[in-house]
Amino acid sequence: MSVVWLIIGLLIGAALGSVVVYSYGPRSSTSSSPSLSSPLYSVASASPFSVGAAGTLQFAWGSLLNNTFEKVYPNIKVAELFEGSGAVATTEVTTKQFSLEAAADTSVIPTNLFTNITDYQIAFGETQVVIIVNLASTPGMNVYSAWQTAQSQTPFSSQWNSSWQQIFTTIALSNAVVGVSNPFTDPSGYQGAGMIRLAGLAFFGNVSQLYDAIYNNPNKYVMRDTETDLVTLAESDQVDFITSAYESNAISQVANQPSLAYITLPNFINLGDLSQLSYYYQGNFNYTEQGTTNSYTLNPVVYCLTIPKPSTNPDAATLFILTMWSSQGQSTLEANGITPLLPVIIDGNSSSIPSVLLPFTTPANSTTSQIFPSGG
Numbered sequence: 124m125s126v127v128w129l130i131i132g133l134l135i136g137a138a139l140g141s142v143v144v145y146s147y148g149p150r151s152s153t154s155s156s157p158s159l160s161s162p163l164y165s166v167a168s169a170s171p172f173s174v175g176a177a178g179t180l181q182f183a184w185g186s187l188l189n190n191t192f193e194k195v196y197p198n199i200k201v202a203e204l205f206e207g208s209g210a211v212a213t214t215e216v217t218t219k220q221f222s223l224e225a226a227a228d229t230s231v232i233p234t235n236l237f238t239n240i241t242d243y244q245i246a247f248g249e250t251q252v253v254i255i256v257n258l259a260s261t262p263g264m265n266v267y268s269a270w271q272t273a274q275s276q277t278p279f280s281s282q283w284n285s286s287w288q289q290i291f292t293t294i295a296l297s298n299a300v301v302g303v304s305n306p307f308t309d310p311s312g313y314q315g316a317g318m319i320r321l322a323g324l325a326f327f328g329n330v331s332q333l334y335d336a337i338y339n340n341p342n343k344y345v346m347r348d349t350e351t352d353l354v355t356l357a358e359s360d361q362v363d364f365i366t367s368a369y370e371s372n373a374i375s376q377v378a379n380q381p382s383l384a385y386i387t388l389p390n391f392i393n394l395g396d397l398s399q400l401s402y403y404y405q406g407n408f409n410y411t412e413q414g415t416t417n418s419y420t421l422n423p424v425v426y427c428l429t430i431p432k433p434s435t436n437p438d439a440a441t442l443f444i445l446t447m448w449s450s451q452g453q454s455t456l457e458a459n460g461i462t463p464l465l466p467v468i469i470d471g472n473s474s475s476i477p478s479v480l481l482p483f484t485t486p487a488n489s490t491t492s493q494i495f496p497s498g499g
Contacts, residue, residue, distance in 0.1 A: 243471030251395025
């Protein structure tokens with residue numbers, strides 16, 4: 124990739140001196156990252172830069188594309204498709220139209236695109252499952268009030284447990300209506316369902332109780348192909364809660380909607396903490412739709428990307444990734460509920476990764492390899 128040699132001289136000096144080892148869990152935003160280079164876009168501007176990514180990246184990546192990348196590289200023509208991760212991957216298999224692809228799950232790219240379309244993925248950020256609450260409904264207000272009470276209580280105390288039991292009783296065991304996304308088309312579909320299973324295990328001692336109350340009752344839930352399609356249902360009072368939601372989309376989705384809010388969840392059920400892997404795996408489950416059954420492993424919600432082998436503009440994809448890893452890019456991710464991983468974690472064939480990106484990467488270790496289907 125010719126653009127690599129154009130920008131490597133500008134970046135490598137800073138890169139080699141600034142890479143740090145990322146430690147999972149809460150972190151400050153002080154990790155070193157590349158500086159944006161001058162607008163060296165002559166090569167990358169030759170073809171359209173087509174981005175295919177998880178729907179929940181539309182806020183973070185949309186902001187980064189519009190507010191940073193397109194200003195630094197104004198001659199690069201950007202096309203964006205933000206849909207369910209599985210739908211984007213299926214589209215790439217049949218059309219090979221994307222320059223860069225990203226998923227909200229560590230299994231989507233390997234399952235759908237290894238080895239003909241790509242042979243690696245890079246884990247670059249993580250978020251957590253949250254619940255979007257319709258404050259215009261009585262169940263929604265009751266849950267939000269109970270959640271506010273829980274924030275002032277001592278975790279794991281009897282009062283705290285009682286508050287969370289009240290929250291999930293209202294969500295799953297009352298006549299409230301829940302919005303969910305489809306596990307077959309969108310990772311948040313199975314991750315939201317898994318969160319419900321973990322909540323049942325944690326607060327009711329039964330991994331299936333809350334899950335069955337929702338998913339075995341067609342009148343209880345409304346399903347869409349991606350979680351980003353569910354907000355209009357809450358806005359029109361068709362659902363009281365959205366349980367297939369990430370903080371990375373909830374922040375923007377509720378920002379200008381006074382009738383909507385989101386609640387955060389304990390880390391042992393929110394799929395946002397790698398240290399909770401052994402507990403998350405207790406919620407693993409099978410889901411059947413129209414005679415087809417898939418098995419789901421409850422890993423943390425980790426965003427991964429790849430530059431496909433038939434990429435329509437690999438140089439622009441490389442520039443965008445470097446932009447995301449800059450201090451401006453990292454701040455944009457964090458503002459949109461995504462905790463950056465820097466250095467990022469490689470899964471698959473590292474020799475396929477553009478060399479200018481390698482100083483900001485690290486191989487999967489004995490802990491992080493567990494989140495990848497290939498074992499890192």
